[in-house]
Amino acid sequence: MNRYLDIAPEVKAALEAGKPVVALESTIISHGMPYPKNVQTALLVERTIRENGAVPATIAVIGGRLKAGLSEAEIEYLGKAGRAVAKASRRDLPALVARGADGATTVTTTMMIAHMAGIRIFATGGIGGVHRGAETTMDISADLEELAQTPVMVVCAGAKSILDLGLTLEYLETKGVPVIGFGTEELPAFYTRKSGFGVDYRVDSPEELAAMFRAQREMGYRGGMLVTNPIPEEYAMDKAVIDAAIEQALAEAKAQGVRGKETTPFLLARVVELTGGDSLESNIQLVLNNARLAARTAAALAE
Numbered sequence: 286m287n288r289y290l291d292i293a294p295e296v297k298a299a300l301e302a303g304k305p306v307v308a309l310e311s312t313i314i315s316h317g318m319p320y321p322k323n324v325q326t327a328l329l330v331e332r333t334i335r336e337n338g339a340v341p342a343t344i345a346v347i348g349g350r351l352k353a354g355l356s357e358a359e360i361e362y363l364g365k366a367g368r369a370v371a372k373a374s375r376r377d378l379p380a381l382v383a384r385g386a387d388g389a390t391t392v393t394t395t396m397m398i399a400h401m402a403g404i405r406i407f408a409t410g411g412i413g414g415v416h417r418g419a420e421t422t423m424d425i426s427a428d429l430e431e432l433a434q435t436p437v438m439v440v441c442a443g444a445k446s447i448l449d450l451g452l453t454l455e456y457l458e459t460k461g462v463p464v465i466g467f468g469t470e471e472l473p474a475f476y477t478r479k480s481g482f483g484v485d486y487r488v489d490s491p492e493e494l495a496a497m498f499r500a501q502r503e504m505g506y507r508g509g510m511l512v513t514n515p516i517p518e519e520y521a522m523d524k525a526v527i528d529a530a531i532e533q534a535l536a537e538a539k540a541q542g543v544r545g546k547e548t549t550p551f552l553l554a555r556v557v558e559l560t561g562g563d564s565l566e567s568n569i570q571l572v573l574n575n576a577r578l579a580a581r582t583a584a585a586l587a588e
């Protein structure tokens with residue numbers, strides 16, 4: 286174990302006993318949802334993981350320590366601070382650790398720290414990907430590179446169409462990342478169940494997911510697995526409504542010259558504002574749905 290890592294006692298005990306553990310990210314708390322819904326959701330997601338037989342490990346950087354497992358007070362702190370907390374991607378960890386600073390972990394750094402701690406499954410909402418217009422901006426999320434090199438299964442609801450979903454799938458194919466649809470042949474688009482793009486494999490049970498992931502790991506090659514789990518039908522949004530909000534958010538980002546690491550948080554926040562909180566409720570429900578699947582898969586993997 287590296288000397289910058291703190292594994293919470295409950296998480297450590299579960300890992301040592303071979304019990305199921307599910308990692309959770311913290312950028313979704315600080316940058317992905319408004320306070321106080323973000324804190325309530327983070328705690329509800331932890332409870333959902335427990336109810337489905339696994340131990341939750343929310344991940345963040347606090348005071349320069351890489352944390353696998355946060356206290357309620359730490360979750361409250363990150364949620365309240367919101368976008369004032371640094372969004373920590375792979376390139377940020379050395380500075381945050383050396384300076385004793387705080388950071389909210391993205392999919393990338395949550396995968397990294399989960400792997401350092403020995404956690405194999407991670408549940409979130411949506412991943413970063415290839416942005417629209419990346420052929421000129423080169424804005425491609427580090428999440429895709431991390432999926433290519435770190436052996437953690439990421440359970441998400443696909444990606445938002447703030448991204449170019451077709452190019453995102455091309456990138457994942459090039460990098461050799463299996464994209465699995467849970468109960469679907471089609472990549473879900475976060476707020477909606479369908480994107481028009483196919484996944485590589487459809488899987489219908491946590492046991493089958495565990496078997497695929499076990500095979501990938503036992504072959505010993507590097508890289509993760511992306512499981513895309515469609516939002517439950519009753520919480521899915523109207524495609525026209527969400528598409529209009531996304532188009533407007535993209536146009537505003539362009540007009541205001543938003544770029545770099547600010548792009549994704551800006552777009553996420555604008556979409557929530559423009560849809561008047563409906564999208565927030567959908568977002569919460571899809572994260573809970575992913576937490577359930579990740580916990581059951583972690584339980585199947587632990588057998």
Ligand code: PSU
Pocket residue numbers: 310312313316317390391392393410411412413414425426427428445475545546549550553
């Ligand atoms: N997409 C979402 N919700 C999120 C994020 C992305 O629908 O909260 C967050 C995740 O933490 C993800 C990060 O890893 O944004 C990607 O940021 P970027 O595009 O800057 O790599």
Ligand code: MN
Pocket residue numbers: 424425426427545546548
């Ligand atoms: Mn980017």
